[in-house]
Amino acid sequence: MNPYLPPSPEPKWNPENLADHHRKRLYESRGCLERLLGTPAGTLTAHEYEQLSKDIVERPLMAWEALAESEPMKGDHEHREFSANKDLAMSIIDEKRRKFITCYHLHVPSCVKHSVTRSSIGGLKAKVLGWIRGQENTNRFKGCARLYDL
Secondary structure, X not given: OOOOOXXXXXXXXXXXXXXXXXXXXXXXOOOHHHHHHOOOOOOXXXXXXXXXXXXXXXXXXXXXXXXXXXXXXXXXXXXXXXXXXXXXXXXXXXXXXXXXEEEEEOOOOOOOOOOOOHHHHHHHHHHHHHHHHHHOOOOOEEEEEEEEOO
């Protein structure tokens, strides 16, 4: 686990949620996560998806907490923890760090490359922080409660 983040139990996927989100990544964002993993589009297995989500939480480039929409279009919000890796793959877990909510590739405007070099990490963090700030007080995202400096 990352020493900069609060100690907690390892988050787990609910099997139905894992199957739903894996399927969503296969069909709605076909090839996106596969490109990051270096595999052909449409071949992402549930195990690979689950492992990627765990790797992001264990070794994030950035992590933050926010009040995020819990049910799309219903206006309910819950505290969530967000973690993103250097490729901008992002995992979202519940506030108690017990369960995964989702995992996907974050498409930040002006971050054209899917991966970054060590020398460009500072600029990438600034762009992601700008994206976070731009999402504040929208229906999906009610502000960044805490940004961890990793």
